Amino acid sequence: MNKNSMLFIICSAITLFVYYSFFAPQTRQDLAGQDQAAVQTQNAPAAQSAADITPEIKEAKTNLNLIPEETIAIETAKYKASLSNRGASVISWSVKEKNGTWVDLVLPDAVPVMANFPGSNYKIVSKSNEKVVFEHASELGWKITKTYTLSQDSYMHNLNISLSKTKDGAELPKIELEWGPGLGTDEKEQKENIAVTRALAYTASKPGKLKKLKKEAESASLYRWAAIDNRYFLAAFIPEKSMDFDQIIPLRQDKKRPFSLVLTAVAPKESESKSYSINFYVGPKGYTYLKTYNLGLEESVDFSVFGFLGKWALGILTFFYKITHNYGWAIIMLTVLIQILVMPLSLKSLRSAAAMKRIQPMIKNIQDKYKDNPQRLQAEMLNVYRSQKVNPLGGCLPMLLQLPIFWAFFSMLRNAYELRNEGWILWIKDLSAADQFMNLGIINLNLLPLIMGFGMFLQQKMTAATSDPMQRRLMYLMPIIFTFMFWTFPSGLVLYWLTNSIVSMIEQYFIIKKSEAKVKHA
Numbered sequence: 001m002n003k004n005s006m007l008f009i010i011c012s013a014i015t016l017f018v019y020y021s022f023f024a025p026q027t028r029q030d031l032a033g034q035d036q037a038a039v040q041t042q043n044a045p046a047a048q049s050a051a052d053i054t055p056e057i058k059e060a061k062t063n064l065n066l067i068p069e070e071t072i073a074i075e076t077a078k079y080k081a082s083l084s085n086r087g088a089s090v091i092s093w094s095v096k097e098k099n100g101t102w103v104d105l106v107l108p109d110a111v112p113v114m115a116n117f118p119g120s121n122y123k124i125v126s127k128s129n130e131k132v133v134f135e136h137a138s139e140l141g142w143k144i145t146k147t148y149t150l151s152q153d154s155y156m157h158n159l160n161i162s163l164s165k166t167k168d169g170a171e172l173p174k175i176e177l178e179w180g181p182g183l184g185t186d187e188k189e190q191k192e193n194i195a196v197t198r199a200l201a202y203t204a205s206k207p208g209k210l211k212k213l214k215k216e217a218e219s220a221s222l223y224r225w226a227a228i229d230n231r232y233f234l235a236a237f238i239p240e241k242s243m244d245f246d247q248i249i250p251l252r253q254d255k256k257r258p259f260s261l262v263l264t265a266v267a268p269k270e271s272e273s274k275s276y277s278i279n280f281y282v283g284p285k286g287y288t289y290l291k292t293y294n295l296g297l298e299e300s301v302d303f304s305v306f307g308f309l310g311k312w313a314l315g316i317l318t319f320f321y322k323i324t325h326n327y328g329w330a331i332i333m334l335t336v337l338i339q340i341l342v343m344p345l346s347l348k349s350l351r352s353a354a355a356m357k358r359i360q361p362m363i364k365n366i367q368d369k370y371k372d373n374p375q376r377l378q379a380e381m382l383n384v385y386r387s388q389k390v391n392p393l394g395g396c397l398p399m400l401l402q403l404p405i406f407w408a409f410f411s412m413l414r415n416a417y418e419l420r421n422e423g424w425i426l427w428i429k430d431l432s433a434a435d436q437f438m439n440l441g442i443i444n445l446n447l448l449p450l451i452m453g454f455g456m457f458l459q460q461k462m463t464a465a466t467s468d469p470m471q472r473r474l475m476y477l478m479p480i481i482f483t484f485m486f487w488t489f490p491s492g493l494v495l496y497w498l499t500n501s502i503v504s505m506i507e508q509y510f511i512i513k514k515s516e517a518k519v520k521h522a
Helices: 003-023 034-044 053-061 187-196 287-291 309-323 327-340 341-356 360-369 374-387 396-415 447-463 468-485 491-521
Strands: 071-075 077-084 088-097 103-104 123-127 131-137 143-148 158-164 176-179 198-203 210-212 222-227 233-239 244-252 260-265 271-285 437-438 444-446
Touching: 088 210, 088 271, 222 260, 233 396, 287 309, 309 327, 309 396, 327 341, 327 396, 327 491, 341 491, 360 374, 396 491, 447 468, 447 491, 468 491
Parallel strands: none
Antiparallel strands: 071 077, 077 088, 088 103, 123 131, 131 143, 143 158, 158 271, 176 260, 198 210, 198 222, 222 233, 233 271, 244 260, 437 444
16 A cells, blocks of 8 residues: 555544544534523423513412322333323333333433423323323413324324313413423433434425524424434424424523424414424434335434435445344445445555555665655656556545545444444444443453454555555554544444455455566566
């Protein structure tokens, strides 16, 4: 491998490491204080000053003494939820993972979510695993009925909110729904959870586009759905009639806390009643599964800048999984397939590296002979390159063309929910997490990155083409750098890179043998 190729690989890998460690995705700025106060008027009445307390809030405080608080537990094979009659809200919503563990997507600081007038304890009209109906009658002359219709075999549900007048001249209240702050995840993802939590919206016009919301409120009628997500989970509001809703507002208290998402309804007119119907999805971000809803929810899966390649790779990975019933072997098969597809580029790069290794003795003689004459040195080296038909930059362009494929595959393996809690062999129990072969005190011994690093060392030894001692040391330093970078990466990524290195070594072996044969017959 020549110097330029080696530096290209190092820079590309360090770029990926720095991007995913520190810049993907970045945190966002707070919403302006006035917008935040306007939204929190309904959902956080306790924080208001005495002058701002409305008659409805005063009534709600009285109402707490009239109806006791009660929770309703719902459990199915896919999820279990806990609903409260205080605000007719959700206080926990856990999804069951493939390994049998439960992940609560409602963070402790977020309780309650999807509440309306959380100071009021609603009457429970009916309850079952399929449907829960809450009702609250206000002394101000209106009534609100919230009906949760819950699916038993999917993560998509429906909430219907009905408003009606019980007194002539009463004014119907404005409705808001909030999820957050943040979205829950499992313990091993907690460290990065705030950084990767996003507020999203998907445009209603075709073709739909995903927009990452920052601090500005957006017109709800322009979007098909709005959501909070993190790396592996999604909570989305999908209004059945987007024109019934006014704004989508991302909220953030400070940079150390995750987003909340607020969906505000259009203020009711003078009619006697008004109903709002919202489908809501609370569950995992499996790309293939989300695509079955035909709502664009799958676009929340982050395949990075080369997303079309990542989707292609995931589709083939899923195909191989259906054959092997093991995502580890599927990753190996996909890696080999990618190597076959880019083989013309790889062979060109390897031939260039082999040719550079072959002419190193000539280059070394020229460097020794003309070390005091830089101009003559450059001219003689160019003559060697021309006479031997070697391009010193020949290994760079093929590798540059492979970078989009590597980046897309890297992003897909890092973000694909399909790999969560999926093992390969032996100690590799979760391809979405570091392998953690064993614990040595406070240090986790991750064996797969060590094997990968040793394989890279052998690969460097096979292709070392430079006679410069400093460059040679740098080349042998690469396996150490990569081992360090990949130490805590998901084992699926490490398996991909290890397989990639093994296939490259096999190709290099035959290229080197062929190059040596040419030298003997010359």
